[in-house]
Structure formats: C-alpha cells, structure tokens
Amino acid sequence: MDSALIPKGVERCPLGRFLAFIAIVGAVLLWGVVAMFLIYIKGLNQTNMNNAYGFALWIWADLAVIALGGGAFFTGLLRYIFGKAELKNIINYAVLIGFVCYSSALLILAIDVGQPLRAWFIFWHANVHSMLTEVAFCLTCYFGVLTIEYIPLILENRQIERISFFRHLAHNMHGIMAVFAATGAFLSFFHQGSLGGVSGVLYGRPFGFRSGIGIWPWTFFLYTWSAAACGPCFTILVTRITEMATRKKLVKDEVIDLLAKIAGWMLVTYIAAKIVDTVYWAAVTAPAMGFTLMDFYTNNPGSAYGLWILIAEVGLCGVLPALMLIAPSVRRNARLLFLAVLLAVLGACLNRWVMILQMQAVPVLPFERWFTYFPSWQEIATTILPVAYGIILIAFSYRYLPIFPQEAELNPLPEGGR
Amino acid sequence: MDQPKNKRYGMVIDLDKCTGCGACMVACMAENNIPFRDDDTDKLLSVSWMHVYRLSNGKPFPQAEECFLPRPCQHCEGEHGHSPCVSVCPATATDYDMHTGIVSQIYTRCFGCRYCMAACPYHVRQFNWWDPVWPEGMERALNPDVSVRMRGVVEKCSFCYSRYQTALNRAYVEGRRELAEEEYQTACAQACPAGAIVFGDLNNPRHRVHRIVQPDLAHGGRPRNPKAFRLLERLGTHPKVYYLTGRDWVRRAGDNEVQKS
Numbered sequence: 286m287d288s289a290l291i292p293k294g295v296e297r298c299p300l301g302r303f304l305a306f307i308a309i310v311g312a313v314l315l316w317g318v319v320a321m322f323l324i325y326i327k328g329l330n331q332t333n334m335n336n337a338y339g340f341a342l343w344i345w346a347d348l349a350v351i352a353l354g355g356g357a358f359f360t361g362l363l364r365y366i367f368g369k370a371e372l373k374n375i376i377n378y379a380v381l382i383g384f385v386c387y388s389s390a391l392l393i394l395a396i397d398v399g400q401p402l403r404a405w406f407i408f409w410h411a412n413v414h415s416m417l418t419e420v421a422f423c424l425t426c427y428f429g430v431l432t433i434e435y436i437p438l439i440l441e442n443r444q445i446e447r448i449s450f451f452r453h454l455a456h457n458m459h460g461i462m463a464v465f466a467a468t469g470a471f472l473s474f475f476h477q478g479s480l481g482g483v484s485g486v487l488y489g490r491p492f493g494f495r496s497g498i499g500i501w502p503w504t505f506f507l508y509t510w511s512a513a514a515c516g517p518c519f520t521i522l523v524t525r526i527t528e529m530a531t532r533k534k535l536v537k538d539e540v541i542d543l544l545a546k547i548a549g550w551m552l553v554t555y556i557a558a559k560i561v562d563t564v565y566w567a568a569v570t571a572p573a574m575g576f577t578l579m580d581f582y583t584n585n586p587g588s589a590y591g592l593w594i595l596i597a598e599v600g601l602c603g604v605l606p607a608l609m610l611i612a613p614s615v616r617r618n619a620r621l622l623f624l625a626v627l628l629a630v631l632g633a634c635l636n637r638w639v640m641i642l643q644m645q646a647v648p649v650l651p652f653e654r655w656f657t658y659f660p661s662w663q664e665i666a667t668t669i670l671p672v673a674y675g676i677i678l679i680a681f682s683y684r685y686l687p688i689f690p691q692e693a694e695l696n697p698l699p700e701g702g703r
Numbered sequence: 704m705d706q707p708k709n710k711r712y713g714m715v716i717d718l719d720k721c722t723g724c725g726a727c728m729v730a731c732m733a734e735n736n737i738p739f740r741d742d743d744t745d746k747l748l749s750v751s752w753m754h755v756y757r758l759s760n761g762k763p764f765p766q767a768e769e770c771f772l773p774r775p776c777q778h779c780e781g782e783h784g785h786s787p788c789v790s791v792c793p794a795t796a797t798d799y800d801m802h803t804g805i806v807s808q809i810y811t812r813c814f815g816c817r818y819c820m821a822a823c824p825y826h827v828r829q830f831n832w833w834d835p836v837w838p839e840g841m842e843r844a845l846n847p848d849v850s851v852r853m854r855g856v857v858e859k860c861s862f863c864y865s866r867y868q869t870a871l872n873r874a875y876v877e878g879r880r881e882l883a884e885e886e887y888q889t890a891c892a893q894a895c896p897a898g899a900i901v902f903g904d905l906n907n908p909r910h911r912v913h914r915i916v917q918p919d920l921a922h923g924g925r926p927r928n929p930k931a932f933r934l935l936e937r938l939g940t941h942p943k944v945y946y947l948t949g950r951d952w953v954r955r956a957g958d959n960e961v962q963k964s
Contacts, residue, residue: 328832328833328834328854328855329815329830329832329855330748330832330833330854334817334830335745335747335748335832336747336748336820336826336828336829336830337747337826338747339817339818339820339821339828339830340817340818340820340821397816398814398815398816398855399813399814399815399816399817399830399831399854399855399856399857400813400814400815400853400855400856401814403794403812403813403814403815404814406794406796406812406814407793407794407814407816409794410794410795410796410812411793411794411795412790412792412793412794412795414785414790414791415790415791415792415793415818416791417791417793417816417818418793421793483818484821486790486791487787487791487821487822488781488787488938488939488940489787489822489823489824489825489935489938489940490821490822490824491938491959572961573937574937574938574959575935575937575958575959575960575961576959576961577961580959644821645821649824649935649938649959650824650825650826650934650935651955651956651957651958651959652756652758652772652956653826656747
C-alpha cells in the first residue's frame, strides 16, 4: 500500500506489521505524553526530586543522550573534515541518531524546568559565567545543524525526490555538508564540554568539582572526549540493533570496523585521561576540600554508591571496552564487538549518572547524611518517552528514506523485485 | 580608620547561646511570606529560609552533648562575588550585590532549572514544588513588602532585604545616606530570645558583628576571633555567616577534615 514511498531496490515488511509495531511503541509514547502533561499541569511536585536532589533522572538523561548523540558530530568530523570516505555509509544513520538524541534532550529540558514558559530567559537574560548558558546556546545551534543535516535525507524520499527543486536542494545541501559538519564539531566541542563543566565548576560540591585550565575544569575536556569516543559506539550499537530488528545486514563490516577502531583509540586515550583525572582528584583536589576518596564511596544507604561504581565505570565500562575495541580480532567478532560498544555506552551513561546523581547524594555539611532518590513513575515515563519517539522516528526514516546506502547491495532483491 | 563605602552585611550566631527554640524560623516565615502546606513534615520538600539543625557529639550519657545550629543563607562572597550559586544561574536570576554583599534571588526571572540548588553546599536554596496556598484570611496578614513566590521557582534567605530597602528609603527621606546599625536588622536576629544572632555590617568597625568576628578582609573575611568559624571554610565560599562556640566538637562539626575520617 505504501510501496510508492519505499526506497528503490530494498524491501520492507508489510505495512500492517509496521503499523502494529508503531502502535505498540506509540502506546509507550502516549504513556510518556500523559505523564508530561501531568507534570505541565500539576508541576514538578509530580516528581520525586526534592530540595537536596534538584537535578535528577532528567538531567542525567539529558547528559547521557547528548553524549551518545556525539556519534553524529564525530562521525561527521571524520567523514567530511578528515576525509574518511568509507564512513559515508554510516553517516546518515549517525546524523539520524544524533537528531533523535538532541531533540530528546531538548524535550526533556523543556519538561524539567519549573517555569517552562520562561525557558527563553536563558537566552534573554543569559549569564555568561554559567555553563548551562553555553549548553543552551550551543545545543540549540547544533540541533539546528543536525536538522540541516537531516533535511537532505528526507528530501531523498522517492516521492519527494521527484520534485526537481527538492532533488536539487538535497544535492546542493550534500555538497556543502562539510561546512555544517565543521560547524557541528565546533559547537559540539563547546556544549559537550560545558555539560562536563556543569558539575566540574561546582566548587561547593567536592565530588563533582575539578581543577582545570582557565575557566574550564578538566571535566570540560573529558566530556567532549568521552562523547567522541562513546558516541560512535552508540551509533554502532543502534546499527547492530537495527540489523537484528530488520534481520538484514545494513552496513558493511569494514565500515563498522573502521568506526569501531577509531572509537576504540578515542576510548583508550579518554580512559587514560580519566584515570589521571581521578587520581589527581582523589589525591589533591578532594583532600584540599576536606574529603578522602573513600568519603565519597562509603557509609551510603545500601552501598548504592560504593567503590564498585567507580570500578564499574572506569574498569568494566572503560578500560575493558577500550582494549576490546582496539583489538582487530574482537572487532571481527560480531558478538564481542556488540559487547564492547555496549560496555562503552554504559560507561558514558554511568559517568553522567555519578557526576549528577552521586554528586548530590554525597553529604557536604559534616552533620548531614547521604541523600537518596528514586524517580517517580512520571519521571520514568517522560524519560522513556523520547526513547519511544526515537524508535518511531528511526522506524519511519528506515522505512521511507535511503538511510543505508549499502542496503540494496548487501540485500539484493530476488528476480522481479522492485 | 576609613570606613569602606561598600557594606558587607553579615551575621554571627552564638551556638553556645542558641537554645533551639525555633523563634528565628517562625519570625523568618512570617516576615518573608514563606509558604507552607497542611503536611509539611518532609523537610526536603518544604521551604524554610532559616533551618535549625540539631547536632550531637555522638557520645553516651553523661558526656552526651547537643548543639542547635541555625542556618540561613550564608551569602557567600566566593572570589569577587562569584558565590557558588550566582555564577551558575543561566538566567542571571540570582545576583551578588557588591554594595551590600547580599546574594539576591529574582523570583520573576528564575525559570526553575535548579542549578543553583545543586551548586549550594549548604542546602539553603529551596524550590517551590507547589503554589502557595494560604489558610483563609491569612492573605491579609502577609507582609506587603515581600512578594509571594509562585510554583516552579527557587527561593532563599535574603537577609530580609525588604527591611534594608525600607530603612534606606526612610534614611533618604531624612537626607541621610548611611544606616545606623539598629535601622536594618533581620527578623531572625530580632526574634531570637537568647540574643544569639547578631546582624550588621562586617565592614563597619562600629558594628557589633565586626567587633565580634574581627574579619580578615584580606583573606576572604576569615575570622580573627578564635571562637568564631564558618561552615565549610575549606571550600573557599567565603560565607558572611559566622558561628561562635567554645566547644571544640561543635567547631569541628563545621567543616570536613581529611584526618578525621
């Protein structure tokens, strides 16, 4: 029924099955939308945040999706600026995933503020000293860049492409895409870094605070570096999941191998820098503020923030996937590669989790205790909402747009096919 | 000695005098139109600009000792007015006034991102999780000089800034530019029955608060009085709220020490 919209040379599942899938994910989306309106109408009292936990699940989700969406800027940088031509076969999907991540982040931020109608004050009354100001400006600009990068993909739909103006527009936009890739890399460097600075500049919070260069704490650079390392891992992970869901090979192994190899070396250098940062923080920065390393990891309820979390972040989800990804034998093994990129993605998420959640859980006043928090169903639903939205956008994009240039070659249609 | 033109309003709280009666909290709530709910037992969801902590030395009877520690906003100066909260607010909704040393909160500009709450190590910043609902008739008892706050914004102790404005207006009408010490006093300082809270200009050697604390202005206002200390001195927040005690364990409870743990 919708065959006229499906790209040439590829096959898609029947429309009924596709719509059934969309309906299931749409139900989850609807659940999130209900929670969102509940929050808009009744306020942030619908959450389990409190005066000690002003930042919680949403801010973590924001930081995590932006880090994982970093695959778009870094793959774009490699493809258009460093001339890694093979990556043209995955750049479309990296852009789409980045678009989903950044639009999700903006959506969550719009829910997260106490007075959403005043959200524009961040631009109008901007405080140049605030990391959040830099985040807001760069994030909004970069979302614009991602939209510009996504538009040519939409214009390449079989029916839209038939209109001469749109066909030429898409062609010309592709031609100048290097400019946007460079702009995107520049903007990403600053907003990824500023997100690192969000906790890094808090000199009243010894768990998050870091020294640095000038106005930039070390976390500024670590966040950018980790996004460049783990973002491509997320792109690979979602590509593999898409291949599993569609039961098709969509990107050639050598393309994935190249991206995984670069991500691996980025992860090696990142995790080395992270270890140095952790040692310096534990030995110098925190003691100067009256804290030992173990003050941050002991005597908390249920050991939710025990030393295990640092080991999991730096070791299991840092050093291990880094070593796995730089090993060609691991990259050639589909299962091990999947495990490596999954661990790297979890590592980035865990890093953002501790830097936001644990930072506030640690008591700073000596006569206070650890603070605990568990999100309300409204917070969970609104955090899953963008995941459902992302799945739906990816499903529609995959069905109707030529996202994967190698798909037709890798999955030749039987004789008499479209 | 020349008196500096700018003021540095600050407070000194004698913890050995404080009985924990809570009069400062009540006076603060009445003065500043602080909202409350039918069930305000969850103190992490309620708003109280002045909060009294109960500290214990952790020892069994007969060595057991307790101390009550009132905690208003510390009005940190940081380095050059970059207090932990002021520098992070993305919408400039909180400000460090160089003329008074008071950290203000602009409720109509705050859009509720709560970054300042995450930045403040003293937990003095609180969020309006609900719109204020006053018991019937109480609207008429609200302080007309202090705006009530709506849901979704952060608020905190302002050192009763409306009193400063009122006192300054009165002085201007009378042709004066300087305020006498007693002309501008916070509600908590006036309400304390034990006289444990002293408020004034730390820059003015004639003010009691200066004489008690003897601030070292060259070192972020560090107290020269050996009985005085500030909360979390090591962080470099340079608060303008000082505490007095003769008890060593109370003093040590005010900051973190590496060797302690």
